[in-house]
Amino acid sequence: MDSKITMEDIVSLSKRRGFVFSSSEIYGGFAAIYDFGPYGTELAKNIRELWWKTMVQENDNIVGLDSSIFMSSKVWEASGHVDGFSDPLAECKKCHSRVRVDHLLEDAGINADEKMSDEEINKLLKDNIDKITCPKCLSNDFSEAKSFNLLVKSNLGNFTGNWNDEPTYLRGETCQGIYVNFKNVLDSSRVKIPFGIAQIGKAFRNEITARQFIFRKREFEQMEMQYFVHPDDAKKIYDVWKEKRWDFYINILGFNKKNLRWSEHENLVFYAKEAWDIEYKFPFGFKELEGIHNRSDHDLTTHSKHSGVKLAYRNPKTNEEFMPWIVETSVGVDRMFLAVLTEAYHKEELEDGKSRVVLKFPFKLAPVKVAIFPLMKNKENLQNKARELYDKLKLKYVCEYDDNGNVGKRYRRQDEIGTPYCITIDFDTLEDNSVTVRDRDTMKQQRIEIERIDEFLNKKLN
Ligand code: ATP
Numbered sequence: 122m123d124s125k126i127t128m129e130d131i132v133s134l135s136k137r138r139g140f141v142f143s144s145s146e147i148y149g150g151f152a153a154i155y156d157f158g159p160y161g162t163e164l165a166k167n168i169r170e171l172w173w174k175t176m177v178q179e180n181d182n183i184v185g186l187d188s189s190i191f192m193s194s195k196v197w198e199a200s201g202h203v204d205g206f207s208d209p210l211a212e213c214k215k216c217h218s219r220v221r222v223d224h225l226l227e228d229a230g231i232n233a234d235e236k237m238s239d240e241e242i243n244k245l246l247k248d249n250i251d252k253i254t255c256p257k258c259l260s261n262d263f264s265e266a267k268s269f270n271l272l273v274k275s276n277l278g279n280f281t282g283n284w285n286d287e288p289t290y291l292r293g294e295t296c297q298g299i300y301v302n303f304k305n306v307l308d309s310s311r312v313k314i315p316f317g318i319a320q321i322g323k324a325f326r327n328e329i330t331a332r333q334f335i336f337r338k339r340e341f342e343q344m345e346m347q348y349f350v351h352p353d354d355a356k357k358i359y360d361v362w363k364e365k366r367w368d369f370y371i372n373i374l375g376f377n378k379k380n381l382r383w384s385e386h387e388n389l390v391f392y393a394k395e396a397w398d399i400e401y402k403f404p405f406g407f408k409e410l411e412g413i414h415n416r417s418d419h420d421l422t423t424h425s426k427h428s429g430v431k432l433a434y435r436n437p438k439t440n441e442e443f444m445p446w447i448v449e450t451s452v453g454v455d456r457m458f459l460a461v462l463t464e465a466y467h468k469e470e471l472e473d474g475k476s477r478v479v480l481k482f483p484f485k486l487a488p489v490k491v492a493i494f495p496l497m498k499n500k501e502n503l504q505n506k507a508r509e510l511y512d513k514l515k516l517k518y519v520c521e522y523d524d525n526g527n528v529g530k531r532y533r534r535q536d537e538i539g540t541p542y543c544i545t546i547d548f549d550t551l552e553d554n555s556v557t558v559r560d561r562d563t564m565k566q567q568r569i570e571i572e573r574i575d576e577f578l579n580k581k582l583n
Contacts, residue, residue, distance in 0.1 A: 125468065126404055126463065126466050126468070127404055128333070128334060128403075128404045128405060130404075130466065130468075130478075131334070131404065131459070131462055131463060131466060132334055134466070134478065134480075134537065135158075135161070135334075135462070137537075138158075138160060138537050138538050139158030139159045139160050139161065140157070140158055140160050140161035140164065140462070141155050141156070141157060141158060141161050141334075141335060142155065142156045142157075142158050143155060143156075144156050152331050152339070153328055153331030153337065153338050153339040154338065154339055154340055155334075155335050155338060155455075159488075160488040160489070160538050161458070161488075163488030163489070163519060164458060164461070164462075164482075164486060164488045165342075165454055165455075165458055167485060167486045167487075167488070168454055168457050168458060168461065168486065169321050169344065169454060171373065171374075171485055171486065172321070172344045172452075172457075173185070173319070173321065173344075175369060175373060176317075176319045176344075176346050176450075177319050180317065182312060182313075182315065182316040182317065183316065183317035183318070183319055183346065183348075184306060184310060184312060184316070184317070184318055184319070185318070185319055185320065186298065186299055186302055186306065186318050186319070186320045187320065187322065188295070188298025188299070188301075188302055188320065188322070189298070190291055190292050190322070190323055190325075191275070191277055191289055191290075191291070191292070192290075192292060192297065192298065192301065194287050194288065194289055194290060195427065195428070196297050196301055196424075197272060197290050197293070197297070198427070199423050199424055199426075199427035199428070200297050200300075200420075200423065200424075201423075202271075202272055202290075202293055203270075203272065203290075206270060206271050206272055206293055207268040207269055207270045207271060208221050208223065208268070208269055208271060208328075208329055209221065209222040209223060209233070209237075209239065209242045209266040209267070209268055209269075210222070210266060210267055210268070210269040210329050211225075211246070211263040211264050211265065211266040211267075212263065212264040213255040213257065213258060213260055213262065213263055214260070214262040214263065214264060215255065215258050215260035215262055216255060216257050216258035216260065218255065218256075218257045218258075219329055219330070220255065220256065220263075220329070220330055221329050221330050222242055222246055222263075222266040223242075224330060225246070225253050225256075225263075226245060226246070226249065226253070228253075228256070229249060229252040229253050230252075231245065231249055231252070232387050232388060233245060233388075234388040235388055235390055236388070236390075236391065239265075239266060239267060239268055242266050243265055243266050246263065246266055250263075256332075269327070269329055270327070271293060271326040271327050271328065272290045272291075272293050272326075272327070273290060273291040273293070273325040273326065273327055273339070274288040274289070274290055274291075275288065275289050275290065275291055276288070276289070277289040291324075291325035292322075292323075292324055292325065293324060293325065293326055294324050294343065294345070294451075295320050295321075295322045295323075295324055295343045295345050296320075296343075296345045296347055296420075296449060296451065298320060298322070299318045299320055299345065299347045300347070300420045300421060300424055300447075301424060301428075302318070303318070303349065303421060303432055303445075304430065304432055306318055307434070313437065314349055314350060314351060314434055314436070314445055315348060315349065315350045315351070315354065315358060316348070316349055317346050317347060317348040317349070318346070318347050318349075319344075319345070319346040319347075320343075320344075320345055320346075321342065321343070321344045321345075321454070322342065322343065323340060323341070323342050323343075324340075324341055324342070324343050325339065325340050325341075326339060326341075327339060333403070333405055333408075334459065335455045335456075335458065335459050336403065336405075336408065336455075336456060336459055338455055341453050341454070341455045341456075342453060342454035342455060343451060343452070343453055343454070344451075344452050344453070344454060344457075345449065345450070345451045345452075346449070346450045346451075347420075347447050347448075347449050348362065348447065348448040348449070348450075349421075349434070349445040349446075349447060350445060350446050350447070350448060351436075351443060351445070351446070352417075352418065352443060352444075352445075352446045355394065355415055355417075355446040355448060356394075356395075356415070358448050359394075359395060359413070359415045359448045362413055362448055362450055363397060363413050366399060366411060366413055366450050367381070367383075367399060370399065370401075370410075373483075374461065374464070374483060374486075375483050376401075376460075376464050377464070379402070380401060380402040380464065381399060381400070381401055381402070381410075382399075382400050382402075382407060383397050383398070383399065383400070384397065384398045384399075384400050384407075384409070385397050386398070392416060392417050392419030393414055393415060393416055393417065393419075394415040394416075394417050395414070395415040396412065396413070396414040396415070397412075397413050397414075398410070398411065398412050398413075399411045399412075399413070401456075401460040401463075402463075403459065403460065403463055404463060409456075410452060410456055410457065410460055411450065411451065411452035411456075411457075412449070412450075412451045412452070413448075413449070413450050413451075414448070414449045414451070415446070415447075415448055416446070416447040416448070416449055417446055417447070418444040418445065418446050418447075419447075420447055421433075421444055421445055421447070422444055425444070432444070433445075461482065461486060462480070465480040465481045465482045465539060466478070466480060467479050467480075467481055477533060477536055478536065478537050479536040479537070479539070479561060479562070480536070480537065480538065480539030481539065481561070481562055482539040482541075484541050484581040484582065485582065487539050487540060487541050488519065488538060488539065488540075489519050489520065489521045489535070489538060489539075489540045490518040490519055490520065490540070490541060490542070490578065490581075491514060491518055491520050491521075491540065491541070491542045491543070491544060491578060492520070492521045492522075492523055492531070492535045492540045492542070492543045492544070493507050493510055493511045493514070493520060493521070493522050493523070493543075493544050493546070494507065494522075494523055494524065494528060494531055494543060494544065494545045494546065495507035495524050495545075495546050496528065496545055496546060496547040496548070497524075498524040498525070502551060503546055503547070503548070503550075503551070504524065506546045506550055506551060507522070507524070507546040508522070510544065510546065510556070510571060510574070513575075514574070514575070514578075517575070517578075518578060521535070521540065523535075528545060531543065532559065532564075535561070536561060539561070540561060541560070541561045541562075541581065542558055542559065542560065542561065542578070543558070543559045543561075544556050544557070544558050544559075544574070545557040545559070550571075554570060554571050554572070555568045555569060555570050555571065556568070556569060556571055556574070558574075558577070
């Protein structure tokens with residue numbers, strides 16, 4: 122990533138090139154909700170597929186799950202979300218913006234403990250008021266902080282309109298769907314501990330401060346894997362997953378090491394034994410990208426207690442019975458999307474004094490793999506030849522056909538959406554059946570025979 126890249130660069134390219142749009146934009150937008158445009162949809166799909174391949178397909182003992190967004194409210198009562206899933210909120214008395222007090226404190230270098238009561242957090246706020254400023258108007262005059270529950274309520278199944286009925290929640294995290302299906306998976310498949318269940322799906326949170334584009338959304342998507350282990354193996358397995366997830370960013374996504382770092386949770390939730398985040402250097406600084414947590418036996422014990430269903434595991438060989446511990450890896454599609462976009466974004470000065478913006482996505486993540494250009498628009502024989510190649514390649518790769526404007530302009534456009542290769546069909550092609558293949562990163566061109574194009578591209582997929 123170029124150090125001069127700003128959030129504005131990313132936001133403006135995202136809109137201009139159809140990666141991300143504000144939701145309901147023609148009605149003035151909808152805070153902290155975003156839509157993926159045509160290229161964003163491809164990129165998000167590629168991110169999900171790559172995660173799934175590395176987590177599920179390549180691991181013999183990890184299986185997939187697709188649980189529903191709606192679950193019994195009892196799940197959220199048992200998990201503690203109904204009572205405890207809250208952030209402390211205060212209002213700036215000057216500009217009336219609502220801010221998360223833990224974030225205000227964090228910005229001032231003070232860590233607030235998740236377990237703090239409203240009184241404790243208010244005391245911390247008061248004691249440090251000189252170090253704190255409203256991010257919007259820089260004032261430090263705030264109302265008392267109050268806890269605000271993040272669960273999003275719905276009226277699903279409430280046909281009476283009687284709001285005293287128990288509300289149904291949109292899930293606040295995908296992992297609860299995994300915990301409540303632990304026994305189903307165990308009983309219906311051949312998995313044995315240690316094994317994992319992976320899931321990709323939407324989650325909803327009434328996030329108070331909706332800042333930083335798609336970094337913090339109210340409707341977002343998580344990719345979570347819960348690994349069920351024997352308590353004695355938890356620490357060892359936890360360390361393995363830490364390493365594997367770090368490796369994913371460095372060796373599979375090809376991120377620069379300088380843009381990643383580990384951060385240990387200073388204030389662990391009471392049940393967690395160890396928790397580290399992988400932080401990425403977003404344009405607004407290092408922030409959490411993915412969490413890797415050792416959650417002890419808390420989740421299955423809690424759901425056993427509340428549901429009355431025994432969730433302990435019996436080792437089929439030794440007959441030992443125990444409550445599995447859980448090692449979790451959890452990352453947002455949207456946050457990975459923003460990190461991938463930031464990492465790929467480059468502004469380059471060219472030899473001719475001009476500059477270009479280029480997204481250097483890894484081939485597997487690029488929304489469009491190859492663009493096909495007939496050199497000129499009004500030559501039927503060039504068009505036919507280009508169409509023929511396009512119709513063949515599009516069966517295997519996401520391709521784009523472009524005959525608009527001069528070739529230089531077409532290159533710039535493909536650079537901005539991160540297309541690794543542009544293929545031009547010119548008059549020589551009609552004679553020698555070769556095409557010009559231009560590389561996005563080096564901008565070098567080479568002639569390749571049409572017959573060898575698939576082989577050339579296929580190598581990049583692996
Ligand atoms: P934060 O401290 O940023 O609020 P968190 O610690 O609450 O995040 P988790 O509940 O551990 O996050 O969620 C796991 C992952 O899900 C995060 O690492 C992040 O990638 C993603 N995530 C969480 N909340 C959001 C959100 N509001 N928008 C987008 N992604 C999110």
